[in-house]
Amino acid sequence: MRMTLLEIRPAMDRFLPRKRPREQSPPDEEILANEEESTDVKLAVLASLFPDLQQDILLDTLIASDGSVTTACSTLSSIAPPGNNKKRATNGALRIQSSLSAFGVKAINSSTSIISPKSVTKRGRTLHLFDPEDISKCTSCTIIHNFLPANEANDLLRELLEEAKTFQRQTFQLFENTVQSPHSAGFYVASAEEQEQQRHDYSYNGTYRTDVRQLTPELRRVSVKVQEAVNNEIQKRIKYYYPGGKKLKYQSPRTWVPNAAFVNCYDGPSESVGYHSDELTYLGPRPVIGSLSLGVSREFRLLEQQEQQEQQEQQRHKREQTSKAKSPFTSLTTPS
Secondary structure, eight states: EEEEEEEEOGGGGSSSSOOOOOOOOOOOEEEETTSOHHHHHHHHHHHHHOOTTTTHHHHHHHTTTTTTTHHHHHHHHHHSOOOOOHHOOOOOOOOOOOGGGGGGGOTTTTTSSSOHHHHHHTOEEEEESSHHHHHHHHHEEEEEOOOOOOOHHHHHHHHHHHTTOBBBEEEEETTEEEEEOOOOOEEEESSSHHHHHHHHHHHHHEEEOOEEEEOOOHHHHHHHHHHHHHHHHHHHHHHTGGGOOOOOOTTOSSSSOOOOOEEEEEOOOTTTOOOOOOOOOGGGGSSOOEEEEEEEEEEEEEEEEOOOOSGGGGGGOEEEEEEEEOTTTTEEEOOO
């Protein structure tokens, strides 16, 4: 089975905190990097503040300032005043943060085709990813911004918001407790035959689903584009990121077809899920799931666990590495 997962976060105003307005802080304090950030991040910040200065000047000044972005900014201000970020910002409703490569900053081991997460992160530190290329190199996911035209995305969102009025919250067993899902959800399949099959042949969280629906008109239309995009990205990942340009062991040789869709509705900032792994063994090894996000932007946090083989590392049995990627409105994410 191949799946499409849709995430909808409808009410924008519910995500805005109702706090008393603060006094406006100096602009430099808002954008200066933490002094413990990597050199690449500090250079990116300086490049955004002083776009007219060459990178070697920025690097020399940063080194002379003992790695302090604040001191470097003070020094560079005497050479060239910081650029006005507000004037350079676009007026578009959708804005996507650039990656470090946009500033001409080369990552460690940039000569290789694949950037290992170990080379760009520190243990215990979260790696924030915004650019699709960075996400593909540092994780097993691919993201496509602005996947659907605005009118198609809005049509699908409106249709699913109407469907979400009848969504239910799933209950499941966690250890010895019965808990409820922090969000509502709906499950969709393509045909009546699959509808019956899902109700009687497959269980999820230890129970059989009774509310299995057939794909809505907008879901059917969008699924064609999702299928084409996901298969294209699978081929790109095989060519550019997999060893020898070949499929991985146990990876399905078949064309990816979205034959089911989970639609999760997060109604407000209090509805979210933490780190988890779904036990869907009938999907087979190395499954591919396409996740289409609609509404308010959301963050995907990926946690990689690597077992330590050496006995002296048994106390630290698993080394954790976290990556965080933001998924804005109408973006498609494909883990593989």
